[in-house]
Amino acid sequence: MNQTVQEQGVPVIDLGDLMTRCLNNIELAQRVIVMFQETSDEDFIRIEEAVAAEDTESIAHLAHRLKGASANIAASGLCDQAAKLEQAARRGLLAEIPGHLENLRQEWFRFTSEVSHINLSPESTV
Numbered sequence: 001m002n003q004t005v006q007e008q009g010v011p012v013i014d015l016g017d018l019m020t021r022c023l024n025n026i027e028l029a030q031r032v033i034v035m036f037q038e039t040s041d042e043d044f045i046r047i048e049e050a051v052a053a054e055d056t057e058s059i060a061h062l063a064h065r066l067k068g069a070s071a072n073i074a075a076s077g078l079c080d081q082a083a084k085l086e087q088a089a090r091r092g093l094l095a096e097i098p099g100h101l102e103n104l105r106q107e108w109f110r111f112t113s114e115v116s117h118i119n120l121s122p123e124s125t126v
Helices: 015-021 026-052 056-072 076-090 097-115
Strands: 004-007 010-014
Touching (some): 010 015, 026 097, 056 076
Antiparallel strands (some): 004 010
16 A cells, blocks of 8 residues: 555545654544544534534534544545635635535545545555
8 A cells, every 4th residue: 555545636535644743543444534533423413513504613623633543543635624614614605615514524534434445564554
């Protein structure tokens, strides 16, 4: 497997970067991914609720948290989409939020689909 899991040229996750952040500890990297998925699943529920309530402050806060967590695990596509949602919410652009949320959902689906196939053996991260 390549250092990045890709689709359409945009990395889903940079395994080399993730492994560096996890001090090349495969078990730690796997735990980090699982914890990220669990926390993000909860955040998506909260984001959906905030969007339904048109609560731009909560949307911005949750999107910011997801953006940071995505950056920490080297998931640049998720990070980028969360940043766009955060900015729309901070600017109060309610009409743009559903589109950004849909793009974030699509990236999340792509991430979860790809992560389920990731092999974190030492030879897959070089």
